[in-house]
């Protein structure tokens with residue numbers, strides 16, 4: 001074989017290989033699920049070089065039943081017209097001296113989400129100088145590579161249930177509370193003229209449903225007014241009057257948006273707190289799913305270093321939706337893990353960092369102080385936009401006591417009420433808002449990954465009646 005022929009064959013093989021590699025890379029890219037928002041016209045870029053969409057929608061996202069907003073710079077307090085109770089006391093803990101709160105960076109690990117793995121940089125094939133080939137022989141075996149094997153081994157991501165209309169879809173889950181408030185009070189109201197015994201019975205029913213004495217008195221008083229107008233003549237009217245009164249009591253004017261939208265130069269930071277077993281980790285995971293479904297890039301911070309399995313549990317939630325996680329060694333300083341999570345979130349240009357804190361007992365003063373420290377340390381890096389207190393609806397009065405202790409340590413901006421599916425005491429929602437002066441923003445209605453719903457007073461009362 002002469003040299004020219006050999007050179008010709010070599011060039012042909014190189015060209016074919018280059019084409020095959022190019023086609024494989026393109027196919028591989030197409031198979032990846034990208035959680036990063038494509039920069040659209042009119043969106044901003046963060047300054048660290050990574051591209052991120054900065055929300056300019058004013059907080060509302062069409063098509064999602066959840067409402068997200070951007071935290072006000074320098075403030076994480078609620079913007080509410082008239083809190084129903086006196087404001088919660090100022091945090092009493094002294095600010096930590098800076099020397100004690102330096103992050104222990106080597107204590108934490110960043111686990112990237114499967115879909116956010118850095119793209120393999122494919123070196124461009126060396127350009128082969130097109131030598132003049134006299135007679136390019138037809139290549140005998142054109143190396144037919146039909147299907148380049150996908151190199152992406154990322155696990156399949158979960159499909160997330162639609163976020164719109166969740167509370168209505170999950171209304172059946174409130175059936176236990178339905179009987180308690182709806183059936184009996186409506187039965188009495190619909191019976192016509194009410195004597196004092198009937199009014200007492202209504203009060204008892206509301207107290208039993210955990211409305212608390214203050215809300216019960218107001219509701220009964222308002223119902224008496226409604227009936228006194230003489231306009232309540234049918235069961236239908238009675239239902240409408242009860243609905244009006246209950247919705248009023250839930251203060252529909254309160255801002256219930258979750259402050260999870262990014263700022264121009266940093267992610268939103270959401271702290272999730274509560275005693276052990278109330279559903280903090282589960283709620284953090286469920287919230288991550290909603291945010292991912294809404295097109296946000298989420299980073300989880302496993303600041304629950306108290307319970308080893310909590311970080312694993314959170315990591316699993318993250319892997320299922322493609323959210324990264326920053327976790328620490330068991331027993332690591334939770335404040336340090338939280339700090340590292342926020343630093344990583346800023347560097348990576350994510351939209352929101354969700355920090356799951358340890359489920360500490362509210363009676364352990366030292367541990368409660370630790371939560372205050374987590375917030376103060378994080379705030380050296382970025383403002384905490386949202387402090388969500390997770391409360392278990394099934395524990396009733398006890399939950400309220402816990403809530404008050406938390407409110408003394410960190411100023412709460414919202415409540416997540418979990419396990420409403422497992423109680424007949426849905427009335428606790430009224431009481432929490434009344435006594436804490438903080439809106440219930442989200443409710444947990446089951447153990448399923450998508451059983452988290454935004455709290456909407458009208459839909460909630462509808463579900464009760």
Ligand SMILES: Nc1nc2c(ncn2[C@@H]2O[C@H](COP(=O)(O)OP(=O)(O)OP(=O)(O)O)[C@@H](O)[C@H]2O)c(=O)[nH]1
Pocket residue numbers: 274275276277278279280281282283304307310358359360418419420421422443444445446447451
């Ligand atoms: N029925 C029901 N169960 C829930 C709900 N939310 C959470 N759970 C369950 O409550 C249990 C505790 O949840 P976790 O998320 O581990 O609670 P935690 O507060 O993080 O607990 P610690 O890490 O120990 O502090 C789990 O079995 C959850 O599935 C809910 O809305 N309804």
